[in-house]
Amino acid sequence: MATPGTGWIGSGSMTRAHAAPAQEDKSVEVNIRSFAAAFLAAQTADAQFDLASAITFYRKALEFDPTNERIRERLMVDLFMDGRFDEGIEIVRSLEADGAVDQLRDLALAVDAMRRGDYDKAVDHLDTASTNPIDRLLNTLIAAWADAGAGDGAKALASLESLEGPPWYPVFTQFHAAAIAEFMGDIAKARQIYQTAVTDKSTGSAAPDTFVRTVMALAALEARQGNMRAALDTLALGEEFSPGFAPITAMRQSIKNNDLPDLDVTDARQGAAAALFSLGSAVNRKGAEETVTLYLQLARALDPENAATLVTLGNLKETLGKREEAIAIYRQVPKDSPMRRISELQLGLALSDLGNHEEARAHLKALIEADPSDLRSYLAYGSVLSSDEDYEAMAETYEKAIAIVGAVPSRNDWNLFFQLGIAYERLKQWPRAEAALQRALQLYPNQPQVMNYLGYSWIDMNINLEAGMEMIQAAVDLRPNDGYIVDSLGWAYYRLGAYEEAVQELERAVELRPADPTINDHLGDAYWRVGRKIEAGFQWNRALIHEPTPELEAEIKAKLKDGLPPVEPSPSVPSANGEPKTTPRAPEPRAPATGSDDLPEKTEWRPLRGNAAHFG
Template sequence: MRQNHILRLAASVALGALVLATLPGSPLVFPASAAASKSAEADAKPQFLGFAGAFLAGRTADFDNDTDSAITFYRKALEFDPGNPEIRQRLMVTLFTAGRFEEGVALARDMKNDPAVAQVASLALAIDAINKRDFETASGLLDDKSDNPIDRLLNTLLKSWADFGAGKGKQALATLDSLDGPPWYPVFLRFHSGAMAQAMGDAETARKAYVASVSDKANGAAAPDTYIRTVMALAALDGLQGNTRGALDALSAGEDFSPGYAPLSAMRQQIEAGKTPEADIETAQQGAAAALFTLGSALNREGAEETVALYLQFARALDPEDAATLVMLGSLKEALGKPEDAIAIYKSVPENSPMRRISELQLGLALADMGEEGQAKDHLKALIASDPKDLRSYLAYGTVLSSDKDYAEMALNYQTAIAVIGPAPSKADWNLFFQLAIAQERLKQWPKAEANFKRALQLYPQQPQVMNYLGYSWIDMNMNLDEGMAMIQAAVDLRPNDGYIVDSLGWAYFRLGKYDDAVRELERAIELKPADVTINDHLGDAYWRVGRELEATFQWKRALINDPEDDVRKAIEKKLAEGLPKAAQTAPAADRSPASGSQPATDGEAPLIKSSLEPTWFAEPA
């Protein structure tokens, strides 16, 4: 099963349990109506639609993340019912998520008192005012006393930057210093306090704020992008003051936190070459954009796409050339199935940005997502040729090869990358060995694959994906059973909310004939990934084995609804028609078998190891 691991600026996660414990839900998400069906005629001509047709078509386009069509249909519906509040709300939000800021602001002026979208409308009007340098107006629009901790933090950050723009920098710093909130607030407050002090010319205060944040890795893990941005701000401050040793030490702290993070490497090369880095934030507009980016990146998770898109598009309206915002927005477009939009955004990353190469790598992956595999391969091979020492290029190219099931070329690609590293790989290189092992496992070269799985774990002990893959492979081959189960359980302990790894544990129990345990774990996996084809299929098999045949057929039908590949569809349809063979029987092994020479499972179900075939672009925080 191919998980869509998109290149991220760092190991971006949401605020996790810290935030979720304080929030009933995302503050800005307005989901499309469940009544919207993909069967609606979203491509119908607007001029022939009545109100109901336009409304339904708009909802359907909204559901499918087709923002331009949704805007067209919502506007058509408003021709029939100009005052409809729900349509006006959806139109405004969709305009903003599509990046059509000025059009959205025109609606926001009329909707700032609508409780359903007051926060969005007020944010938009404040951003518009900051862009126009009307800082007093912007400050007055932002409610820094909100009960919602995310809204309160964001509004306070934006209000402080507006006050800074109005010449009230000391007052703005005092506001940031006095803000109380959840334990994850400091990682944001320290960065912005440091950036603001630096922009005011107070290097000593800036350094204290940056150092306090960089020293607090535990809170940094709640918002990795903001933590790394603080590291880079500290390194830039030291570089500007001629303290090269201090700048490199700051970067080392970041590299320890997130090994292999490309912008850190680019900044290190810049400083070592004697070049002076530029300050990250110099204006109120840039500071406000950074506030939106830092919150957006921290919330970047499945289910919060609309909120993240709003924050990033607002940041883009304030600072159109900020590379970090553009790359993350492009990756979000990819996650939403809009590779064409992603490519356009990647192309807009400034040529002189350290993140330009990242955007080029992502552009290659987006081409593959569009079905342009040949063009994607040519693009990525050209990037490898332009800088053979850049390991990211091999990872991106390997991603396309794995998707194309060209495992022989995939193995050669990673062997080349490992040769580039030389005889002393670091922790950051674990994924090259992991991906090589996957390619060799698919080529049924198990001894080589096993050795490289183990090598990856030597470099990065307790890496969940590697433990998951290796542990399951052992179980499927009926070898090292106790060690394999312990390894998968350890992966689950490290990633209890990863539906794919939990599925592996359940499926391992299934392969060992422990069907009740399999049902327990697979039911947990389906709660985490309810629409996943394979997990639904696995749970159906487990239900069948424990005699819950009606529920088994329901799960198999759910798997079919989610558009499986042709070979999987045929296998599921056969099970719906015939059920599973008796446990004592064996069925022909599918091409998903981990290796040649593996012993068939007792009941013949073909294995599927739930692990990504794509690279993890940036290592997780330590």
């Protein structure tokens, strides 16, 4: 397997262009009269992750050149990524040996064998001695489940216990070894391995999804054995590691109601699917979309109704701009799954992103009415209201959510107050906005988004200048690679007339967010003020290229025509009504990526706009 981000077909012209911008599904229309035209059309569709069109064009290319193995390989990859396993496996069987696709071909053949229950054949296809650490781990995990499916649990456990590799291996091997022991009926062995795994949170950070799944599997085991106190104490470990994770909350309630959880993995096929999901979620980051999609779709071929796989795949489709595909996947999450509500929240946000605002609002409002105690619903609905600039309804929504929280909100509730503060700031009700932002910081001291917003607002109103600058600088120190927060620091310097310092920070912000029109516009203004007028024009033109809002576009065009007016004397008093003049920039609500040894970095899945849903 190629390392994530480099494609599954090696280097050269057949590799996916990951740098291409994500777009909605649009079939490429081209008059196909030659192999070259079909091939170029397929690559264009491939670069946009328009799999349906790419498959059509690769098949057309094969009509012109039926023996072209590279085209057949790429077609195979796209079929698997599009969830069309049966079509992809037909191509696999016809491919000659090619080192560029050995891992994918053999993995697909192993999955096919397991689907048919031919576990011995599945093992034959897996290279458990691969020099690639991820391939070696994945192949060993699937081979272990095949051995377990064939009835040889001792061999399966021995292969996992003897596997040597990087320090992040145990979080995967221990979960699967314990699950295999439980699957084979050795409860004592399963408990012992699970307990060892959940006590090592340091390795859990390498694969949060697998660590939390281990915690839940142990809790479920204890509950089925009648050890309810031990089950609830185990879930507390998961809640500490991943606060607010919906499936843990659902399991806790089920156990309290004496509704015993089912066995997590009931057959070897589900176990192999869990292995694919484990690695797919662990390597999930920008640039690895192709690898992650393949892992998830192969997992789906083995376990079609697995909710975690479906939700994660739906999120990935959204990241790639394929929202209609994401919505279709979210609708497939089983209605009795604890993940169903998460899928419904994501579905509502995807509808909004597609421009179906009324449908999105109705969908999310219905979720609130169905369960008024679920705060995630308010965050999702508030996010859509914010996109619609319906700030009165947004403020009302967050006030209702805060009322549900009650008089003693927790640290996890900080975002409700943050979003309420944003709503009141947009409504030009600054005293209410300031109070909400201050409350958010009381609940979550040093939260960089809140510090950025509040500090900038103070500076923009020419009040609390020293405290405001210190707050923004502290936010930058906490999130030095967040272009929006760095932009706020640069723009704060600009507002205070410190133009040289503004240029320095805004140049860094543009490096971090080169395609943001507002940041480019800000840098253009700063260049103008320090006398670098040619560079100012260049930045303003760059801002226009990146599709600014109509209002900003008009302002930029005016500046390109006439430049900036002379600097007015800095005001010595706050604005008359105590309201900010310029909206502070809020950073993306995505957590910074973290890595572990040579395991590819894991970037947290979308707490999509306003932390509407939390995946741990």
